[in-house]
Amino acid sequence: MILTGAGQIGMAIARRVGYGMKIVIGDRSLKNAETVADIMNKAGFDCVAVEMDLASRTSVRNIIAEARKYGDITLLVNAAGVSPSQAPVETILKVDLYGTAVLLEEVGKVIVEGGTGVTVSSQSGHRMPALTPEQDRLLALTPTDELLALPMLQPGNIESTLHAYQMAKRCNVKRVMAEAVKWGERGARINSISPGIIVTPLAIDEFNGPRGDFYKNMFAKCPAGRPGTADEVANVAELLLSPQGAFITGADFLIDGGATASYFYGPLQPQ
Ligand SMILES: NC(=O)c1ccc[n+]([C@@H]2O[C@H](COP(=O)([O-])OP(=O)(O)OC[C@H]3O[C@@H](n4cnc5c(N)ncnc54)[C@H](O)[C@@H]3O)[C@@H](O)[C@H]2O)c1
Secondary structure, eight states, X not given: OEEEOOSXXXXXXXHHHOTTSEEEEEESSHHHHHHHHHHHHTTTOEEEXXXXXXXXXXXXXXXXXXXHTTSOOOEEEEOOOOOTTTSOHHHHXXXXXXXXXXXXXXXXXXXXXXXXXXXXXXXXXXXXXXXOHHHXXXXXXXXXXXXXXXXXXXGGGOOSHHHHHHHHHHHHHHXXXXXXXXXXXXXXXXXXXXXXXXXXXXXXXXXXXXXXHHHHHHHHHSTTOSOBOHHHHHHHHHHHHSGGGTTOOSOEEEESTXXXXXXXXXXXXXX
């Protein structure tokens, strides 16, 4: 199994499905990868930590090569990413949009028959208004190395780090649809999960960032009335990654306590 992003969500999913196999954990922060590997190894898992940068194709290929030293790749969990309060527009597009596309493409070339993957998108992409069918198609099908040159992703067309993040997460969902076709040719499946507010270091940065009040209001007024936990995201991932999910591929699952529903049709509607 390859796990990219040694955060709370990634670890929760890996703990749910990664028993009995080698887990190669990659993170831009080797310390994060080592910390998660250590926690999991002390709980009976078999993990190795590597430094990797999702925004670099070379780095993505390196983690795949590392994983293949232990056997075929049967599972991919991508939970690496940066949030709107953590990075500038260029970094968000390079990591969350381009990097995810590269990872899905590269793992899709080697995933074993029966293999499965999930990538973590976000409710944020669901809240952004619909793009045109042409724009969706460009996000889905543009060759990875040309993605960041798309006119819609140029500075004049991206208003803020939040907008960059939303475009990245919308792109993740579209890439998953396009990749599901290719993964299907290998007898493999790929899906995405779009969490709402899940308490993790990334979300805590958001609570303390410029949009802190907005986020606190969001979970207070969503139907669930609270933020979610990484373990609840792992519940969905377990279904998608297991044989029970055999008929599910190219799909995206919103798990947000109803925040998106309330944003469109309830008390979270923008004034
Ligand atoms: N927490 C939430 O509320 C929430 C909501 C929706 C979506 N998400 C998404 O979930 C994913 C995981 O987030 P989390 O909340 O577990 O955060 P986290 O901060 O706990 O983990 C994210 C990890 O990604 C790593 N990372 C960042 N840039 C990287 C890069 N270029 N290459 C490799 N690793 C990199 C970080 O070092 C960190 O360990 C992200 O894609 C995030 O956008 C989170």
